Amino acid sequence: MGYEVIRTFKEEGVSGGLFERPEMKSLILFLDDNSLEKFIVIFDDLKRFARDVNVHLQLKAQLISRGVKLECPNFRFEDSPEGRLIENVTAATAQYERESNRRQVVQKMRARLEAGYWCFRSPPPGLRYQKEPEHGKILRNEEPLASIYKETIENYSKDILNTLEETQQFILKRYKENNINRPLSISGAQNILEELLYTGYIEHKKWNIPLQKGKHDGFISLDTHKIVMDKLAGKRKAHIRADYNLDFPLRVFVSCSICNKPITGAWTKGRNPNKKFPYYWCRNKNCPNRYKIIQKKTLEDSFEKLLKENKVQKEIADLINVIFLRVWKEVKDNYTLTCFERERKVKQISEMINKLSERVSITNDEHLTLIYENKIKEMLQTVKNLEKDNIKVAYTESQFQTASNLVFSALKEPVKMWKSKEYENKTTIIRMYFIKTN
Numbered sequence: 001m002g003y004e005v006i007r008t009f010k011e012e013g014v015s016g017g018l019f020e021r022p023e024m025k026s027l028i029l030f031l032d033d034n035s036l037e038k039f040i041v042i043f044d045d046l047k048r049f050a051r052d053v054n055v056h057l058q059l060k061a062q063l064i065s066r067g068v069k070l071e072c073p074n075f076r077f078e079d080s081p082e083g084r085l086i087e088n089v090t091a092a093t094a095q096y097e098r099e100s101n102r103r104q105v106v107q108k109m110r111a112r113l114e115a116g117y118w119c120f121r122s123p124p125p126g127l128r129y130q131k132e133p134e135h136g137k138i139l140r141n142e143e144p145l146a147s148i149y150k151e152t153i154e155n156y157s158k159d160i161l162n163t164l165e166e167t168q169q170f171i172l173k174r175y176k177e178n179n180i181n182r183p184l185s186i187s188g189a190q191n192i193l194e195e196l197l198y199t200g201y202i203e204h205k206k207w208n209i210p211l212q213k214g215k216h217d218g219f220i221s222l223d224t225h226k227i228v229m230d231k232l233a234g235k236r237k238a239h240i241r242a243d244y245n246l247d248f249p250l251r252v253f254v255s256c257s258i259c260n261k262p263i264t265g266a267w268t269k270g271r272n273p274n275k276k277f278p279y280y281w282c283r284n285k286n287c288p289n290r291y292k293i294i295q296k297k298t299l300e301d302s303f304e305k306l307l308k309e310n311k312v313q314k315e316i317a318d319l320i321n322v323i324f325l326r327v328w329k330e331v332k333d334n335y336t337l338t339c340f341e342r343e344r345k346v347k348q349i350s351e352m353i354n355k356l357s358e359r360v361s362i363t364n365d366e367h368l369t370l371i372y373e374n375k376i377k378e379m380l381q382t383v384k385n386l387e388k389d390n391i392k393v394a395y396t397e398s399q400f401q402t403a404s405n406l407v408f409s410a411l412k413e414p415v416k417m418w419k420s421k422e423y424e425n426k427t428t429i430i431r432m433y434f435i436k437t438n
Contacts, residue, residue, distance in 0.1 A: 003040060024059065031066045041068050046075040046090050055362050056091040102369050110207055116215040118202050121374040124195045125149075125182075127216070139197065139216035148174040149192050150219040156193055157227040164189050187385035193232060199225045246421060248296065250303060251280060253430050259287040265296065304415050310433060312411040321408050328404075342386045349379050349386075 007030060011023040031039065041063055063070060070077050075090065077083065112119040118139055123129060126145040129137045152171055155161045161170055168189040175182055196203060196211075200218025203211045245251070248265030256263055261284040267276040278296035282289045312320075353376055360372045410417045414433060417425045 003042075006039070028062060028066070031063070031068065035066070039068050040071055042071045042073075044073060046072050046087070046094075053088065053091045053095050056094075105370065106207075110209070113202065113204055113207065113209045116202065116213060118197060118214060118216065120377075121370065122378075124191070124197055126192075126195075126219075127197060135215060139214070141217070141219055144174075144178045144180070146219050148178070149195075149198060153193060153198065153220050153228060154224060156231070157224045164193075167193060185385070187388055190232070190388075191381075191385075193228050196225065247278065248280065249418075249426055250299060253434075254280070254299070254303075256282040256284065256287055256289055258282070258289045259284045261287065263294075268293075304418065307414040307418060307429070307433065311414050314412055317408045317411050321404060324404055346383050346386050349383050353379050353383075 009023040009027045009030075027041070060070065075087070077087065109119050117135065117137070119137070123139055126142055126149045127139045128142040130140040131137055148171060151174070152161070152167060155170065156167055161167050164186050168184055168186055171184055171189060171192070174180075175184070197214070197216075198218050198220050199222045200214055200216060201211055201222060202214040203209060245265070247267070251263055251265040254263050255261060259282065261282065263280050264283045265278065265280040267278055269275075270277055279293040280296060280299050281291065281293045284290060356372050356376050356379075360369055360376070410429060410432065414429050418429050420426065
């Protein structure tokens with residue numbers, strides 16, 4: 001045609017169903033910067049101009065309003081009723097093809113889910129995709145992460161771990177032992193505890209896929225998962241050990257000095273069948289001290305004496321309390337700043353989600369649609385985590401002082417708390433004063 005090529009704008013990897021395309025925006029800015037010049041904009045295919053009727057009309061209006069003439073090798077623009085009809089039909093056909101392709105992709109993914117295969121882009125840590133002749137892409141355990149998470153989740157279900165902070169520190173410790181350089185937040189620890197895929201089951205409520213056994217093998221049981229979810233939801237309190245008895249509180253914690261196995265305790269009958277006597281003894285049948293009994297009063301008096309000898313001095317406890325309160329104020333100030341920063345991030349991510357949602361609604365590229373949807377899913381999870389973290393540790397100074405007073409009272413008077421009839425009080429004293437317990 002004898003035209004001079006001034007500049008080329010090449011859009012790669014972006015859907016023709018989007019209005020705000022990077023190169024299209026660059027073209028419009030170029031036209032605005034050279035508003036006194038007259039240009040002809042040539043694009044290679046009408047369907048690639050925009051695969052959405054509304055987007056097609058918007059882009060055309062933006063270009064025409066800048067005095068641009070549009071040309072295309074496989075289509076002739078005509079300013080007539082017939083020309084506009086053909087143009088609109090062609091744009092509508094392109095939109096139909098895009099939406100039809102997306103529907104086919106969703107149908108195929110739904111069929112995979114219904115067959116028991118998880119098919120979304122990023123599996124949770126501890127699982128990875130593996131291609132196999134029989135299954136295609138299927139989830140398989142990723143070691144050593146799978147074993148670490150299995151131990152963590154089972155410990156949480158058995159009340160060996162009872163808080164998200166304990167869970168986080170336990171996992172980080174296992175990471176270190178296995179030379180894994182991987183960060184983990186409190187929210188990340190909760191996500192690990194909540195992950196259904198670890199059970200070998202799948203569910204996708206958005207597409208009405210009910211809970212069902214997946215084709216992949218899990219590493220925890222569904223019952224364990226339910227216990228964990230109930231515990232996280234506050235529907236289940238910490239389990240009291242079956243062998244715990246207030247009459248013999250030390251049998252949960254004290255080991256035999258010979259075999260190092262936990263001792264037991266019970267009421268035994270003497271010569272008088274109407275009178276019972278309390279004793280502790282070793283229950284290991286291979287231990288030389290198996291039948292050597294210890295009077296309840298003797299052992300418990302010795303334990304109380306040990307607590308008294310190891311209690312923190314009042315002056316030291318008071319000083320530590322003052323330091324803790326000072327540090328708490330610093331932490332609270334930093335936490336407030338962190339909350340503001342999280343709120344700012346939530347706002348930014350929410351704006352990005354809105355933009356991506358608009359792109360999903362108009363894109364004609366199924367690969368990009370899946371990328372956008374997965375990205376939106378990741379962003380929504382990030383927003384959820386940020387909002388959850390902002391609520392998680394919002395303690396007032398008064399609440400902190402009340403809690404710290406309780407702790408330091410226990411440090412000053414451990415015997416008093418030990419003599420409490422509450423199971424939690426006794427275990428708290430044991431954990432505060434002794435590094436290792438049975």
